[in-house]
Amino acid sequence: MTVELSPEFFASAFVGHLAEAGAQDLLEVARSWQPDLILHESTEYGGYLAAECLGIPHGALDIAPMAPYAHPVVTEELNRQRGKLGLAPVSDAWHTFRAFRAGVVPEDFYPTDSRLPSARYYQVPAQSAQGALDPDIAQLSTDRPLVLATLGSNATRLPGGAQTLLETIVETLGELPVTGVVALGADSDPRQWDGARPDNVHLTSFVQQELLLRSSDLFITHAGFNGTREALAAGVPMVAVPLFAEQSHNAGRLQQLGVGTRIDVQDVTRNSLAEAARNVLEDRSYRSRAQGLQRRSHALPDLNRLVEDAAALVA
Template sequence: MRVLLTCLPLYSHLVPAVIPAARALGRAGHQVAVATAPAMAGELGRAGIEHLPLPNVIDLARFLTDPAYTNLPGMPGAVTEAGGHRSAAAEPSVSRARSDPGEGVRAYAGPLARIFAEDLLDAAPRWQPDVIVRECNEFGGYLAAERLGLPQAVLDISPFSARNLPAVRDILNAQRAGLGLDTVDTPGRPDRTLLAALVPQQWYPDDIRLPSARSYRLDDTGPGAIALDPAFANLPDDRPLVLAGLGTVALQAIPEAPKLLELLVAALGELPCTGVVALGPGFDPADWTGPRPGNVRLTSFAPQPQLLHSADLFLSHGGFGGVREALRAGTPMAVLPLFGDQQDNADRVAELGLGTRLDPAVVDATSLAEACARLLDDPAPRHRAASMSRRMLACPGTEALAEDIAALA
C-alpha cells in the first residue's frame, strides 16, 4: 500500500508526530512519503523518509511575512481596517490570538490549503497514493483526497483545533467548490474516517470527542529517538529539575516571546531548582543577553522528550507537542499560553489537575517562581500526571496505527 502523509512546513508538526507515524507505516511494509514544503527536505532526509516536495508551498518565515497570509485576521502584521499594519506595541499579537484563537487557522484553510491541494493534485498521478493521512491543521490533503476519491485519516496533533472548524466552514466549502466538489455541513471534520489521537481520550472534553477517534502511543524508534545527549547526563541531583522553553514557532511568530523567555530564565533563577531552558534552534547561548542565573543551563535545543522523563516540572507556552510529551512522561506543567490552541491546552491542564495556567501578560519573575514552587511542593499534580502517563502508555502503539490506516484502503 502507498501512504502519503501531509504536513504543514513546521518542525513541531513534522518531527514529533508525522515522522514517527511515517516510520511505523514503513516498518509495516508500506511505501510511505511525506508531502510538504521543499524547506523540510533536511528533516525528512535525516529521518530517512521519502519527501514529496510541493514546490509552491512556503516555509514558516514566508508564511509570517507574505502579505497573502499576513493580511488575514489574526496573523502577525495583519492590515487594520484603516489600512495600516498593526504594530506589536500598538496591539500585541498575544492579545489578538487570545481574543479569537480561530483567526489564524483561516490562513491554513484558505490560500495555503488551496496551494497545497493544487500541488498534491499535480503530484498524485506520479506518486499514486492509496491513502492520504494528514495532520489536523493541514487542509490541502483533505481537499486533494476528496477530489481524488481517496480514503483519508487525520493525525490529531492539535485536538482543540477542532473547535476552530466552524470558523473555516465557508472557506473550506469555497475551496471544495473550486475543485468541483459539493459543499458539506462539516468540511474537514473526520466524522466517518479514522481520527488518530496521540493522547488518551480522557484529554478530550465532550464537545470535541468523535466516535471515529482512537488513541495511540506514538513510539519513535528512529535514529536519535531514544538516547539522551550525554551533555545532559550529569545535571545536579540534589534539587528538582525544571525544563522550560517556548518551542520552535512562538519565537518567530510572537513579538513578545523573547521577553517571555527572559522571564522564564529569571524565574527559574529564583527557585531552588536546576533549570534547563531551550532558547530555540540556532540560537547560540553565547549570544544570550538576558539573565544568566547560576542554576540555569541555557541551550539552543533541549532533548525534550527524554529530559521530561526525569523532570519535576515543565514550564512552557502550551504547544500540544510539548503537552503530549509531558503527559507521556507524567510531568506536571506550568503553562503560559500565547496563541492558537495553547489557550485550550492550558485550560485543560488546569481542569485535569495536571498543573496550572498562568497569564503571560501579567506574570512577573517572582509570581512565576512562586507558582512553580507551589507545583513542586504539591504532590497532587504529579499523582494525576502519573495517572495520565499510565493511560497513555496503555494505548496501542504505532503498529496498531499502521494496521488501522492500512484497513482504510
C-alpha cells in the first residue's frame, strides 16, 4: 500500500536523528575549513544547523518541494535541535529556507503558501551521460500512443518488492491500444520475467528515461521528484502510483495541477489503472497543462546561474 510521509516521521528522522548527527560532523569539518557558505539539500537539516552555529550564510537546493517543512511538529523539532547547539528558537516555519531556496521546477508547482520571496528557480540541464536511446525502443511501433512506466530504482529493494504492481502495469498496458515500455528495475533481467509478455509491451531493466519521455504520451510513475521533474520538463502527463516518502504529496500536487491523476497502490487494479490511463490519454487538457509547465520550465535560467546567485549571499 502507499505509505504516506507523516510530519511526525519527517521531523523525527530528518530534522531530528539525521540532522543532529550531520550537524556535528559538519561543524567538525567547517571549523577548520571555514567555508563562506553552506548550501544543503532541502531535507538535510545538518547543514542548516551548522551554518547557524557558525554564523555564515546558508541556502537549500530543494529536492523535495512537497515535504512537510512548515508543519508545527517540524518547527518544534527544529527548535529542539537548535537548543542543543545553544541557538535561540525560531518562530518562522520557513526559517531554514528564508535566506535562499533553489527550486528546479517552475514556481507554479509549489502551493501558494510555500512560495517564498527568497526562492529562485532553475532548469536542470539534460543529462548527457545517458547515451543514445536503446535501438530496440527506438524501433517500436509509432501507430499508437507511447506509454512509459517505471517505479524507480528503489522499488525492487522494498520489502516484498514491486513485482505484483509491475505485473498489473504490464497486463494493463497489454490490454490498451498503446505501445508500452516498462522498466522493471536495474536489478531485474527481463529475460527472467515470469509475468505476462504482451506483444505491445517492451520490457527492459533500464531505460534512458529523460530521452524517452521526450517522445512519450503518458508516464506511469511512482511520483518520485526527479522523475516528476523530468516529465514536467518534457510536457508529459502522468498517472502517479506513489509508494513511499513524499511521493504521495507529489502525486496529489500533480492531480491538483491537472497534469496527472493519482492511484494509491492498494487501489490499483487492471480496471482502475486502465481507466486512469485512458482518461489522461484521451482528455487533451492533461497534455495541454503539462506542456504549459514545460514552457515555463524552459523559461527558467540554467542551473549554472545558481553559482552566481549563491555567491550573492556571501557578498
